[in-house]
Amino acid sequence: MNAKLPTRSGGQILIDQLKIQGVDRIFTVPGESFLDALDALHDADTIDTVVCRQEGGVTYMADADGKMTGRPGIAFVTRGPGATNASAGVHVAFQDSTPMILFVGGLDRRDKDREGFQEIDFPAFFGPIAKWAARIDDARRIPEYVARAFRVATAGRPGPVVLEIPEDMLTDEVETADRPAIPPIAQPPCAGAVGAMIDLLKDAVSPVAIVGGADWSPKAGHYFAEFATRVGLPVAASFRRQDAVVNDCPVYAGQLGYGPNPKLQQRIRDADLILAIGTRLGESTTEGYTLVTPDHPGQTLVHVHPDPNELGHVYHADLPICADMAEFAEMVADWLDDDLVPFSLGHEAHAEWLEWSTPQPRDGVVMDLGPCVAAMREALPANTIICNGAGNFSGWWHRYWHYGPQPTQLAPTSGTMGYGLPAAVAAALRFKDRPVVCVAGDGDFLMNGQELAVAAARGADLLVILVDNGGYGTIRMHQERDYPDRISATQLTNPDFVTLAQSFGGWGKRVESTDAFEPALKDAMGRSGIRLLHLITDINVITNSKMLKG
Known part of the structure; x- marks a missing residue:
């Protein structure tokens, strides 16, 4: 005999399913399209809600969290521009084989296909860059969809799942049974x-x-x-x-x-x-x-x-x-x-x-990143988590840093810029007892520099090594190779990054030479919270591909 089930809103059912699946953290920029789910999170004491500043930061953090835990990173964003901003992180998760579930607040069901406010066909939009993308039209089926999302995100080659959750569906009051936690599937080798x-x-x-x-x-x-x-x-x-x-x-x-x-x-x-x-x-x-x-x-x-x-x-x-x-x-x-x-x-x-990863000083280079990485190796423990986005700057850490056991490298195989800082914030929240370092270029950093606000709000400890050459270095390198002496659209005008760090309640120091790096690093390591070392480098050095080849 079936016992009568309690009546719950769709938003409450959704959050209940996340708790059942063992979710302990979600990343979000809030939207009016999923207010009922946000209301249910108000009483979800076992789920830490991390409020971000831009939806790309949301999904980058969720991707990093999935990499670190092996469980789906959970993200919530709103429709239209919220979802399209978030798509960058979905693409990272797809190419990096990272388990992730993105919930997108959707338009009321009665207005579907009218091109209403911020309407997008989300299953069609995300289909090519997700393992599965679907829309939940019936609140009674939320447990079914969520359980399937966890299975798809983790089975075989892990990857992202996107579920659209219409605003009016979340406010429906219905009776439905919960689905149990999804255990991992382990395919034994033959x-x-x-x-x-x-x-x-x-x-x-x-x-x-x-x-x-x-x-x-x-x-x-x-x-x-x-x-x-x-x-x-x-x-x-x-x-x-x-x-x-x-x-x-x-x-x-x-x-x-x-x-x-x-x-x-x-x-x-x-x-x-x-x-x-x-x-x-x-x-x-x-x-x-x-x-x-x-x-x-x-x-x-x-x-x-x-x-x-x-x-x-x-x-x-x-x-x-x-x-x-x-x-x-x-x-x-x-x-x-x-x-x-x-x-x-x-x-x-x-x-x-070992020979290849041992940097040698280079004559005539005022700020030589190789010895800087060597100094970091001496000062930081093996369990340090290094986070970076994309750019020539990352090659010095790829070559000279010695990585410890997973997870100690959070870097996108898709080569996306702007990943390092959100990943570092996620790492600092997940592993509060381990050093976390964001390595970023000047162009790379400013793509998601606003997420320093999240680090400040949460009291996160992280160190930012910001390599500033006043340009999009990787593109400049290719430009000089293919179109020599015709530099176009690769120069950058930057803010005072030290002052920027201080505006978020952090500490910063400008570093203009190799010799000045080690004492600046020691100063930074003696502090807590947000710390930023602003390294001034020469565009003519960092865009020289031979620097990393010999």
Whole structure:
């Protein structure tokens, strides 16, 4: 006999489902289109509501939170401009394989298809950049849609889900049953397939692994590093996945992407066996699908991924393995085979990376970022979280910073600007006992600099290293290469960033030379709250691509 269910508003039902699914934090810019959900949050003591200043910051923070926890980052925005602003972070989550759920307040159902105020067909708009995009028209079905959203966002290759929640639907008073929490799906690896991979390793002369990506976790990193160290297998991190294994792992070989070690690139080209573990082998990791080609003639490819739809999607895999990353890594770590003779390649590759990641002072460079990163390595612990957006400035940290266990790198593989500061705010709220550093360029920082207001409101501790060359450095570099002596639209006029930090209640210091950086960093580390070091660099130095190549 069914017991009578309580009557609740759609907004209350929605928030109840988030509590059931274990949500402890949401990010939002409030809108009148979801007031009933906001009202339900008023009494939701287990959910921390982080109020942001722009919807792009909302979804960047939600993406960062999803990366750090492995659970969907939750975002709420309003219709029209709110949703379109938020789309940038949805795209990041899609390309980065990050679990996220975005709720978009929608128009009243009775006004659908009239091009009412701020109306957009959200399932159509978000469809190409989300795993699933839908509209909830019946409040009774909210538990069904939310449960499905959590499953879709986390299963296989994780990614973003977008649910439109019409304003009048949220105020409907209905009876409906809650759905239980969605447990994670772990696809165990096939022992036969893992055995086949081990056999390929036994026959290989120059194997290499490329790791990091969908479903990667600290557990996966720990066990795979244990396996790779035992067999002497060089481990390269895919683009902006440098915390996939701790960088002091004795077989860690460095990162792929922009500005990698040429010796690592040659090692990939010379490999007779490539183990792609978790990575999609995307454009950035493979230098436009040339470092490892989709058909990779003369090389054997083992591709391990949690989503069967990814296997064979672009790359022909000689041995495809569909498996949960942690389950796979644990199985190979426990695999014993006396006939598998350890390689010396891993230790050789690690030595090459150590040499590559050790900065040397450069004559004639007033502000040399390499020694600045080295000074940061001395002053900050291994569990420091480094957050950055896009720009030439990031290459110095990609090359010279030594990343600890995941999560210690929050950086978008999609190459979006403006990501670093919102990610740093999310990290400072999630890990209050760990140092958090936002590394940003001047153009990059001002795309979401307003989120310093969130850090100030929440009393967050974070350090901003702001690299200012007065221009869009990456575009300037390409411009000088393709259109020499015809500089156009890449110069920037900037504010006084130290004063800007102070206006948010923070502390700042202008740094104009390499020698001045270390004492300024020490000063910053002795303080709390918002701290900003404004590094003045030369546009002619930072746009010289040779700085990161040799």
